[in-house]
Amino acid sequence: MNPEVKDLVLRVHTRIENDKSESQPKGDRTKPLLPKWASEALIIDCETTTEELGQKLNFGFYRKCKLLNGRYVTIEEGIIVADDLEKREGKKAVDSLRRFARTHRADTICGRFAKIRFFFRSDFMEKVFFPAAVLRKAVVVGAHLAFDLSVCSVAYHEHKTENGFSSELAARYKRKENKRYPRLRDVPKNSRTSFLEFSGGTGPYKCGKKFRGRFLDVLTFAFAMRNAHFSLKSACKEWKAPGKLDHKPTGKVTLEEIEYCRGDVAATLRLLNAQRREYETYPISLLSERAISPASLAKSFKERMGLKRPSKFDLPDWIHGIALQAYYGGRSEVRIRGTM
Numbered sequence: 365m366n367p368e369v370k371d372l373v374l375r376v377h378t379r380i381e382n383d384k385s386e387s388q389p390k391g392d393r394t395k396p397l398l399p400k401w402a403s404e405a406l407i408i409d410c411e412t413t414t415e416e417l418g419q420k421l422n423f424g425f426y427r428k429c430k431l432l433n434g435r436y437v438t439i440e441e442g443i444i445v446a447d448d449l450e451k452r453e454g455k456k457a458v459d460s461l462r463r464f465a466r467t468h469r470a471d472t473i474c475g476r477f478a479k480i481r482f483f484f485r486s487d488f489m490e491k492v493f494f495p496a497a498v499l500r501k502a503v504v505v506g507a508h509l510a511f512d513l514s515v516c517s518v519a520y521h522e523h524k525t526e527n528g529f530s531s532e533l534a535a536r537y538k539r540k541e542n543k544r545y546p547r548l549r550d551v552p553k554n555s556r557t558s559f560l561e562f563s564g565g566t567g568p569y570k571c572g573k574k575f576r577g578r579f580l581d582v583l584t585f586a587f588a589m590r591n592a593h594f595s596l597k598s599a600c601k602e603w604k605a606p607g608k609l610d611h612k613p614t615g616k617v618t619l620e621e622i623e624y625c626r627g628d629v630a631a632t633l634r635l636l637n638a639q640r641r642e643y644e645t646y647p648i649s650l651l652s653e654r655a656i657s658p659a660s661l662a663k664s665f666k667e668r669m670g671l672k673r674p675s676k677f678d679l680p681d682w683i684h685g686i687a688l689q690a691y692y693g694g695r696s697e698v699r700i701r702g703t704m
Contacts, residue, residue: 401640401652402578404502405429405436406493409628410444410512414615421446421485421515422453422617423461425629427471428496434644435637441470441629442481444488444516447535449617457617464622471630485516486535493533494545498562498569503578503653507596507632510550510558510581517548528552530563546571556593557584557656580653582635588655589639600631603638607631 410424421444428440443465450458462482470478483492496502506512517531519541528551534542546565552558560579562571571577586594590602600607608631611624643652648664655661 397574398501398578398651400649401431402501402503403431404496404500405431405505405580405636406496406502407505407629407632407636408444408509408512408516409506409625409632410515411613411621411625412515412615414613419515420448420452422449422457422615423622423625424512424516425626426488426492427629427633428492428502429633432473435640436633438470438472438633439474440481441472441478442483442488442492445482445484447485453617460617460619461622464619489516489533489535489545494569497577498546498565498571498575501575501578503580505580505582505632505636507581507583507599507628507635509579510560513548513560514550521547523549523551526551528558545569546577548577553656556587557581578651578653580636582632582639584656585639585652586635588657588661589642591658596628596631596635600635600638603635603642605631605634605638 405428407427407429408424409426411422412419413422423446424444426442426444427438429436430439443461445458445461446452465480465482468480470480472478481492493504497504504513513533514531517533518536519532521530521532523529528549530547530549532541533548534545536542543564544566546562546569549561549563550558561576563576565571583594583596583599586592586599586602594602597607609624609627611620613624614621640652643655646661646665648661648668650660650664
C-alpha cells in the first residue's frame with residue numbers, strides 16, 4: 365500500500381544570492397566601544413516609605429566596587445540619607461543612621477580601619493554617583509534598579525514624542541534644574557524592564573552619542589539568562605549565592621531596616637559575581653547590561669556562529685502571496701470577560 369503523498373509547505377525567508385549585503389559576517393556584527401564588563405561598579409539599594417502613592421526615599425546603601433581578578437570587590441561602602449528625612453521623621457532617624465555608620469566597619473578590602481561613608485542624597489549624587497557613573501564609566505547595578513533611581517530623583521519630565529520620562533538626579537539650583545549634570549531617561553520596555561540612559565549635561569558630565577551610561581539590573585540579567593522571572597532571594601538561590609535577610613519593610617528608620625538594606629546590597633554584589641562567572645563562559649561579546657532578554661543572548665549566539673540575518677529588499681506581491689500561504693495565525697478575542 366503506497367503512502368499518501370502530501371505537499372510540504374515551509375515558511376522561509378527568501379534570499380538573493382548576488383545581494384552584496386549578504387556578505388558572511390565575521391563573528392559578532394557589532395564591536396562594542398566599551399568593555400564587556402565595566403572596570404568599576406556602583407551598587408545601590410534604597411528603602412522608602414510604604415504608602416501606595418508617592419513612595420519617598422528614607423535612606424539607602426551603596427557600594428563602590430572594582431573588578432579585580434575576575435570579580436567585583438568593595439572598595440567603599442556608604443549610606444545615602446534623604447535630604448528631608450529629619451523634617452519628615454525627626455532628628456532621631458538621622459542620628460540612628462549616623463550612629464550606624466560610626467559604629468560599624470565597612471565591608472571593604474581596605475582593611476579594618478575602613479569607615480562607612482555618610483551622605484545626604486544631594487551630596488551623594490554630586491560627589492559619588494555622577495563622578496563614578498559618568499566620569500569613570502562605572503556600571504550602576506541594582507535589583508529593581510529603575511525604582512531605586514526613581515526615588516532618588518527630585519523632579520520628572522514626561523517625554524513628548526515617546527513613552528517614558530526623564531528625571532533630575534542632581535539637586536536643583538535656585539529652584540531650577542542643574543543642567544551641569546545629565547538627566548536619567550527611563551523608557552519602559554514592559555512592566556518589569558526599562559531602558560535607562562543619561563541625556564544632556566555639560567562639560568565633563570555631558571552625555572551623548574558616545575556614552576549614555578551603563579545600567580545593569582541583576583533581575584533583568586537573570587531573566588535573560590534563564591527565561592524566568594526572579595526576586596533577589598530566588599535569584600541568589602538559583603546562582604547559589606548567599607541570599608538576603610528575611611525582613612518585611614516597615615517604611616521606618618529602624619536598626620532592622622538598616623541592616624536589611626545593607627544586606628540587600630551585599631546580596632546584589634554576590635549575585636552579580638555569580639552571574640558574571642557564568643556569563644563569561646558564553647562565547648559572545650554582548651555587553652552585560654544589554655542582555656535584557658533571552659532573545660538578546662540568542663541573537664548574539666547566532667552572530668557568533670556566523671549565521672546570516674534575513675536581508676531586506678523589495679519583492680513583488682505575487683512572491684509575498686506565495687510566502688503568506690505558508691503562514692497561518694489563529695486569533696481569538698474576548699471583549700467582556702466573565703459574562704455569558
